[in-house]
Amino acid sequence: MYISKNPYRPIKSEVMDVITETSTIKTIKIRPGEPIDFKTGQFIELTIPGVGEAPFTPSSRPAIKEMLEITVMKVGKVTEAIHNLKKGDIIGLRGPFGNGYPLDEFRGKEVLIVGGGCGFAPLRSLMYEFFDHEDEFKKLFFRGGCKTSKDFLYRKEIEEWAKRNNINLELTVDEGDSEWDWKVGVVTTILDDVDMDFANGVAIVCGPPIMMKYATKKLLEMGFRDKNIYLSMERNMSCGIGKCGHCRLGIYYTCKDGPVFRYDMIKNYPDIWD
Ligand SMILES: Cc1cc2nc3c(=O)[nH]c(=O)nc-3n(C[C@H](O)[C@H](O)[C@H](O)COP(=O)(O)OP(=O)(O)OC[C@H]3O[C@@H](n4cnc5c(N)ncnc54)[C@H](O)[C@@H]3O)c2cc1C
Numbered sequence: 001m002y003i004s005k006n007p008y009r010p011i012k013s014e015v016m017d018v019i020t021e022t023s024t025i026k027t028i029k030i031r032p033g034e035p036i037d038f039k040t041g042q043f044i045e046l047t048i049p050g051v052g053e054a055p056f057t058p059s060s061r062p063a064i065k066e067m068l069e070i071t072v073m074k075v076g077k078v079t080e081a082i083h084n085l086k087k088g089d090i091i092g093l094r095g096p097f098g099n100g101y102p103l104d105e106f107r108g109k110e111v112l113i114v115g116g117g118c119g120f121a122p123l124r125s126l127m128y129e130f131f132d133h134e135d136e137f138k139k140l141f142f143r144g145g146c147k148t149s150k151d152f153l154y155r156k157e158i159e160e161w162a163k164r165n166n167i168n169l170e171l172t173v174d175e176g177d178s179e180w181d182w183k184v185g186v187v188t189t190i191l192d193d194v195d196m197d198f199a200n201g202v203a204i205v206c207g208p209p210i211m212m213k214y215a216t217k218k219l220l221e222m223g224f225r226d227k228n229i230y231l232s233m234e235r236n237m238s239c240g241i242g243k244c245g246h247c248r249l250g251i252y253y254t255c256k257d258g259p260v261f262r263y264d265m266i267k268n269y270p271d272i273w274d
């Protein structure tokens, strides 16, 4: 359900807090003008008055309707304006849009979650869903990677996840330093010790395109079926509701049919990792 009956009309919402995560990433806590009912993996369009609009996937717990968090990497005009927000500022929200993660497909199975960089944002929201319904999933395997320890989004929180019963978790950075006591190497190197039933398990990948490309290749080599690999795809978006065609991916609109796709649905399109 959209927070506004008119999907093009942003709802005025208030910034509750701004948290600096890394030198380029901030988390914005937002009080939506109306309670927002999003499914993990869906996205919202955030408007900064006078600057523009951009899509983001909430990183917060879907069960909480009165507060929404988005975690934003500064890359350009809109994201810079988001980084400059202060408590009490008014912004616009449209959505939620897209399909989100098909949790029913994951129930009763072993699930491997592979994340990189800013990809931890949607995955944090997904992990909350897994933790809130722990008994419904056979076992969770989490593998996360970033460039350096300083780029490691939500590091303290993710390290807490490792203490839970039903999860096997490993982290890595491309370049180690004295602050880092997990593995060193690209994220595919920490997939080698995942011990699960690959043919019947599910893998979820979210991160920069290059990481998703090599992680998917590795998952296929490990024995995952292409129909059991779920990818969060990003495309330039405008309307968010399947009308403008900006986000086309083959026969699909990423905003409406995605952003979560099974690999078998999109693997034959040449530009999926662009
Ligand atoms: C469904 C969806 C969910 C997203 N969720 C998040 C999120 O949770 N956190 C987050 O930080 N970002 C997320 N993004 C990316 C975010 O929307 C873009 O970074 C943002 O639109 C850039 O706007 P800008 O005006 O700051 O930069 P622009 O001036 O528009 O672009 C600056 C640079 O970033 C590149 N860029 C712009 N948009 C994208 C994109 N979609 N993917 C890759 N590169 C892009 C441009 O090519 C350019 O090089 C998401 C994108 C989509 C489609």
Ligand code: FES
Residues within 6 Å of the ligand: 236, 237, 238, 239, 240, 241, 242, 243, 244, 245, 246, 247, 248, 253, 254, 255, 256
């Ligand atoms: S963003 Fe307009 S069709 Fe997808």
